[in-house]
Amino acid sequence: MERAVSDHWCAGRRTFEIIAMESIHDQACIVGIGHTEYSKDSGRSELKLACEAIGAAIADAGLKPSDIDGIAKYTMDNNDPIDIARNLGIPHLRYFAEVAYGGGGGPVGTIMLAAMAVATGQAKAVVAFRAMNERSGRGTPRFGQAPTSEGAAGVYSYLNPYGLFSPAQMVGLAARRHMHLYGTESRHFGEIAVTCRHHANMNPNAMMHGRPMTIDDHQNSRMIADPVRLKHSPVFIAAGGLGAGEWNHRSIVKNVESRESESTVIAKTMFKDAGITHDDIDVLFIYDHFAPLVLMALEDYGFCKRGEGKDFIGDGKRFRWPDGDLPLNTSGGNLSEGYMHGMQNTIEAVRQLRGAARCQVKDARYAFVSSGNAVPTSAMILRRDA
Amino acid sequence: MSHDAFPYPIPEYGTEPYWEACNQERLVMQRCTVCAKFRWHPAPLCTHCGDDRHTWEPLSGRGKIITWTVITHPIHPAAFSRVPYVVVEVEFDEQPGLRMLSNLVDIKPEHIAFDAPVKVGFMTHPVGQKLPIFRPA
Numbered sequence: 001m002e003r004a005v006s007d008h009w010c011a012g013r014r015t016f017e018i019i020a021m022e023s024i025h026d027q028a029c030i031v032g033i034g035h036t037e038y039s040k041d042s043g044r045s046e047l048k049l050a051c052e053a054i055g056a057a058i059a060d061a062g063l064k065p066s067d068i069d070g071i072a073k074y075t076m077d078n079n080d081p082i083d084i085a086r087n088l089g090i091p092h093l094r095y096f097a098e099v100a101y102g103g104g105g106g107p108v109g110t111i112m113l114a115a116m117a118v119a120t121g122q123a124k125a126v127v128a129f130r131a132m133n134e135r136s137g138r139g140t141p142r143f144g145q146a147p148t149s150e151g152a153a154g155v156y157s158y159l160n161p162y163g164l165f166s167p168a169q170m171v172g173l174a175a176r177r178h179m180h181l182y183g184t185e186s187r188h189f190g191e192i193a194v195t196c197r198h199h200a201n202m203n204p205n206a207m208m209h210g211r212p213m214t215i216d217d218h219q220n221s222r223m224i225a226d227p228v229r230l231k232h233s234p235v236f237i238a239a240g241g242l243g244a245g246e247w248n249h250r251s252i253v254k255n256v257e258s259r260e261s262e263s264t265v266i267a268k269t270m271f272k273d274a275g276i277t278h279d280d281i282d283v284l285f286i287y288d289h290f291a292p293l294v295l296m297a298l299e300d301y302g303f304c305k306r307g308e309g310k311d312f313i314g315d316g317k318r319f320r321w322p323d324g325d326l327p328l329n330t331s332g333g334n335l336s337e338g339y340m341h342g343m344q345n346t347i348e349a350v351r352q353l354r355g356a357a358r359c360q361v362k363d364a365r366y367a368f369v370s371s372g373n374a375v376p377t378s379a380m381i382l383r384r385d386a
Numbered sequence: 387m388s389h390d391a392f393p394y395p396i397p398e399y400g401t402e403p404y405w406e407a408c409n410q411e412r413l414v415m416q417r418c419t420v421c422a423k424f425r426w427h428p429a430p431l432c433t434h435c436g437d438d439r440h441t442w443e444p445l446s447g448r449g450k451i452i453t454w455t456v457i458t459h460p461i462h463p464a465a466f467s468r469v470p471y472v473v474v475e476v477e478f479d480e481q482p483g484l485r486m487l488s489n490l491v492d493i494k495p496e497h498i499a500f501d502a503p504v505k506v507g508f509m510t511h512p513v514g515q516k517l518p519i520f521r522p523a
């Protein structure tokens with residue numbers, strides 16, 4: 001992340017421009033991306049994975065470690081920024097931050113933290129990253145596990161005693177309500193999962209490469225927390241990459257009736273700030289933790305109206321490269337490329353805008369990227385220079 | 387305690403009346419002194435108007451089903467002997483939008499329906515704490 005406009009803050013007499021800044025629009029840019037392979041057993045530490053991915057991104061940007069002066073991390077990431085700086089040879093840091101709700105809020109949230117630091121002159125070049133081993137880790141904490149403690153405190157005291165633990169179970173409640181109110185069917189969720197798999201099968205780096213899936217496969221897959229099926233759920237992985245995010249949310253289970261959601265709050269100003277409309281988006285990256293939440297994100301971000309997600313998705317073909325008019329998660333997403341807490345979507349968005357994607361959308365100029373919804377979240381629009 | 391049970395609730399400061407009433411098989415909630423709205427789950431300030439003054443008042447325990455999920459995949463050791471079980475969201479008759487999460491029991495999953503009436507009951511956690519649950523009314 002580097003500042004796009006570098007002369008704003010050079011002279012003291014121009015200080016008012018900082019105060020007058022109305023949005024993050026064009027104040028920062030992504031200059032490098034990097035990632036490791038995605039696997040179920042990386043055979044190395046999360047620190048090693050982070051350093052490999054960040055090192056690749058720094059090289060991709062044409063920078064040196066000594067050019068980096070900030071690190072933005074996911075709250076859930078087990079790596080310490082100082083450990084990363086020490087190992088990569090970053091001599092000093094002027095900025096470090098972590099995004100709450102990251103987890104799913106991280107892929108855009110970390111990017112926004114980095115962008116704000118750069119835009120306000122707190123740092124010049126900030127790294128945003130996510131690295132995890134999950135199941136194959138040696139004692140490092142893992143996301144999505146049921147608690148092992150005997151007692152549940154805080155908000156969990158109202159959930160865990162009833163056997164309510166996981167995001168999949170929460171999503172089951174919200175998805176069923178959505179189906180009831182708006183006539184959404186399981187197959188509409190399924191087309192999202194099928195789309196991600198379709199793209200993963202064109203991406204040799206994807207966990208699900210070589211494992212095609214049809215809508216019938218989806219409909220016949222095992223129930224996890226009805227109506228959430230196995231094929232809605234992510235493939236957890238053991239490797240790392242780079243990415244970014246922001247936030248919003250109120251109740252325990254996503255209320256699909258409330259007018260304002262975590263995503264609508266963001267959508268309210270985002271397209272205006274970007275100076276474009278939804279029709280200008282060439283390629284979509286919706287955080288795909290659970291297919292039902294992708295449908296809800298499309299509605300909440302205003303790509304269609306509430307309750308019309310099923311019609312927007314239809315048979316799903318519009319999301320599939322090369323013939324679809326709005327390709328979605330073109331490297332396979334969390335569901336099929338690898339569950340990098342969304343960072344792989346940000347990387348792929350950058351590839352698309354560089355014209356360097358495998359499933360390259362012709363003349364892609366604007367990419368929409370969101371973090372995980374149904375919790376406080378974040379989203380961004382990326383663009384390339386004309 | 388072993389893995390035979392789901393986690394028991396640890397009452398936070400200020401929420402003790404909720405759990406103590408449960409043990410007497412009464413469902414109570416905080417009602418805001420200023421705007422008269424109930425809130426669930428227990429919270430220090432009114433989630434509608436932000437005032438901290440409140441009284442604990444009993445509810446009828448009657449409401450309707452907003453949504454539910456049938457949990458078939460056990461992710462907690464205690465879940466293996468319980469699946470399938472039902473987590474339900476209930477809206478109370480007293481106030482539109484006043485909803486709580488719990489278990490729905492004494493009904494086959496295929497018979498559950500939206501807006502069906504339910505009534506609170508109580509089950510006892512192995513540690514002795516009673517928990518509000520719901521049954522078809």
